[in-house]
Amino acid sequence: MAKLALGGLADSWGVFQAYYEQILLKNVLAADIAWIGSIQRNIGLILGSLVGWFFDLGYFRVMLHSCSILLVLATLLTAQCHQYWQFLLCQGVLTGISESVILVTLYPVATQWFKLHREFAIGLMLNGSALGGVIFPSVFKALIPRIGFQWSMRVMALIIFAMLFTSSMIVKERRPRRLGATSGLRSSKRLNLAVFKSKCFSVYCIASIFFALGTYTLNTYLAASAEEIGVPQALAFYLVATTNAAMLIGNTVLGPLADCTGPLNVFVSATPMLAMVNFAWPFARTIPSLFTVAALSGFASAGSINICTRVVLQMGPSEHAATLVGNLQTIIGTVQIISPTIAGIIYENYGLKAMAFSSGGVLLACSALAVVSRQLLIGKRWFSFCQRA
Numbered sequence: 001m002a003k004l005a006l007g008g009l010a011d012s013w014g015v016f017q018a019y020y021e022q023i024l025l026k027n028v029l030a031a032d033i034a035w036i037g038s039i040q041r042n043i044g045l046i047l048g049s050l051v052g053w054f055f056d057l058g059y060f061r062v063m064l065h066s067c068s069i070l071l072v073l074a075t076l077l078t079a080q081c082h083q084y085w086q087f088l089l090c091q092g093v094l095t096g097i098s099e100s101v102i103l104v105t106l107y108p109v110a111t112q113w114f115k116l117h118r119e120f121a122i123g124l125m126l127n128g129s130a131l132g133g134v135i136f137p138s139v140f141k142a143l144i145p146r147i148g149f150q151w152s153m154r155v156m157a158l159i160i161f162a163m164l165f166t167s168s169m170i171v172k173e174r175r176p177r178r179l180g181a182t183s184g185l186r187s188s189k190r191l192n193l194a195v196f197k198s199k200c201f202s203v204y205c206i207a208s209i210f211f212a213l214g215t216y217t218l219n220t221y222l223a224a225s226a227e228e229i230g231v232p233q234a235l236a237f238y239l240v241a242t243t244n245a246a247m248l249i250g251n252t253v254l255g256p257l258a259d260c261t262g263p264l265n266v267f268v269s270a271t272p273m274l275a276m277v278n279f280a281w282p283f284a285r286t287i288p289s290l291f292t293v294a295a296l297s298g299f300a301s302a303g304s305i306n307i308c309t310r311v312v313l314q315m316g317p318s319e320h321a322a323t324l325v326g327n328l329q330t331i332i333g334t335v336q337i338i339s340p341t342i343a344g345i346i347y348e349n350y351g352l353k354a355m356a357f358s359s360g361g362v363l364l365a366c367s368a369l370a371v372v373s374r375q376l377l378i379g380k381r382w383f384s385f386c387q388r389a
Helices: 002-010 013-024 030-046 048-056 060-078 084-113 118-170 199-214 217-228 233-261 263-283 287-314 318-336 339-350 352-378
Strands: none
Touching: 002 030, 002 084, 002 118, 013 030, 013 084, 013 118, 013 217, 013 233, 030 084, 030 217, 030 318, 030 339, 048 060, 048 084, 048 318, 060 084, 060 118, 084 318, 118 233, 199 263, 199 287, 199 318, 199 339, 199 352, 217 233, 217 263, 217 287, 217 339, 217 352, 233 263, 233 287, 263 287, 263 352, 287 318, 318 339, 339 352
């Protein structure tokens, strides 16, 4: 339920991007509007190492409750925004910090309860995000002409409050820790950077830099680019919902597959697929082809975006799960905070084809480095394709 609320906002950014470009912020450049979404999605992830450290010290519930309240307040404040800097502060900074802190804390909790079918369980959890990405754009699109932007955001804040309140009452750690306790981990009272001594983790972090540069370009600009070629705005909104519906299917299918073959194997296979979808995007000039691109993008994203963080859980002991996830999220968040804006600059100066091809290229580079990380993880000779990783 918490992921439904988080994904409802984060995965719906393409709808807000298109609406702001056409209505509320039509005098602002698309690249500048993209800053709101990139900050929302990533500013809190930059604090991932710090959040993971606090989680290891037993501050899980403090972070969950405080950031749940902050997320509801930020959504209500977004309804009152009229100027660009106000959207940047409320929907970008405040929403982003609260979403990301909740997200970083949920992964380690889920891993405590599952071992044999961990990937399937996390995949079901992420289905909440995909489901929210279907529901929230549809709700937003249906309410805007009836009650306007302000009341639409207030309704969404009410939905988020109900989801997060219920989740905070249910979710709990399997091994709760006393506040400030060290949990027996060496150096847990200071930031633990020793995980970077692992070669496979370090190479994977480098791969994640390329991943962050290209992964959200299509999701951010698909609806806006569709409107530019004559797709009605009412229909373009549903491209985002289609992407998230396909992601829902992908999570259900690829979660059990990751349990059988290993999450890194799924990631290495899905990332080139997402790159190919980016390469095909500029050639989709009809409504059926655009919806095909949206569906394929969503399915591939389930094996790349949603698997990306889960890969590192097998690169260290479970006691370091929050630290591994936090450090990776810090790297991804730092890069992703500028990547949509870079893509927007390429789009405005060189066109859709250049933007899509550049995104696909960096995703292929990410896939190549992920293969190197895989071989370092399994410790086998190269080309051991059947080895679980």
